[in-house]
Amino acid sequence: MAILVTRPAPDNKRTAAALRARGYTALLSPMMRYEAIPFHDEDDAAYDGVVITSANAIRAIESHPSRTRLFGLRAFAVGEQTAEAARNAGFGDVVSAKAGARALGDLIVKNAAAGRLKKNATLCYLAGADLAHDLAADLGARGFTVVTHTTYRMVPVAGFPAGISDAFRDGGIDAVLHYSRRSARAFLDAARADGIEISALALPQCCISDAVAGLLREAGAMQVAAARTPDEAAVFEVLDRTIKPASKET
Known part of the structure; x- marks a missing residue:
């Protein structure tokens, strides 16, 4: 069975390998x-922790002079994939939340309540240009100071x-596997431009969230399923339920 992976490089290669397995x-x-997007920071900026909501955000600081200072702080990451990327880059103390940005905010609050982070901590947020959830505002309302550094953008x-x-x-x-609303929208635009929208939307669409699934349903897709949690393992579970295991190619 041939599965179309719409996520960007280099993550799509890891997904492809997992699918083949x-x-x-x-x-x-x-x-x-x-x-x-170039990372600019004040030399005397003092942070108590680092917030990371995508592995893409880490790339911008891997060769930056500030990396050593940041790598010494506790990093709060969304998902184990992002946490693993942070560890591989050089962060020594990484904790992760598995259910998205809101859960990450709750995790940071719990760390502060448990004394593992200052209650009025200043956090360096390595962010993308387009955010589905305003985590900085959420944390600000909970008493933290958040300095947001936009380190990358994703272009359709x-x-x-x-x-x-x-x-x-x-x-x-x-x-077809979908990992964000923006990439799903670009997929729809490409299908319309090539005149294959009917064929493309007739296939099962396996989505990382209800928000992504809703966009595809609105476009006319009939076989749409959303993962129970926003991670790739859950997307694969949806795929396996949709495509009968007995029909897989070996």
């Missing part, structure tokens, strides 16, 4: 492209890579 064929069609990709539209027309794709 589960017996699927993976086709890559990244609908968003990463662009770094116009159109599918060579061969993907033909694969839709020829029945060579069995399901």
Whole structure:
């Protein structure tokens, strides 16, 4: 069974490898492209912790002079994938929340209540340009000072890579994986531009959240399923339920 992966590079390669390990064929069609935004910080800026909501945010500081100072702080990450990326980059103390930005805010509050973080801590938030949830405002309302550094943006990709539209027309794709509303919107735009919207939306759409699923349902997709939690393991569970295991290619 051929599964279209719409998430951006380099994460899509890891997803493709995981799909192949589960017996699927993976086709890559990244609908968003990463662009770094230079990280600028005051030399005397003092933080008590670092907040990270995407592994993409870490790339901007991996070679920055401030990295050593930041790596010595406790990092609060959304999801184990982002936590792992933080550890690989050099953060020594990383804790993660598994259920999105709101859960991450709760985790930070719990750390402060338990004495593992100052109750009025100043936090360095490494963020993307487009945020689904205003975590800085949420934490600010809870008594923290949040200094937001926008370190990257994700830019929609116009159109599918060579061969993907033909694969839709020829029945060579069995399901599509979606990881954000913005990438799902870019997917819909590409399908309309190539005149394959009906074929593309007739397939199972496996989504990381209800918000992403809702966008696809509004566009006319009939076979839409959302993951129970916003992580890739849950997306794969949706895929396995949608595509019968007995029909997988081996």
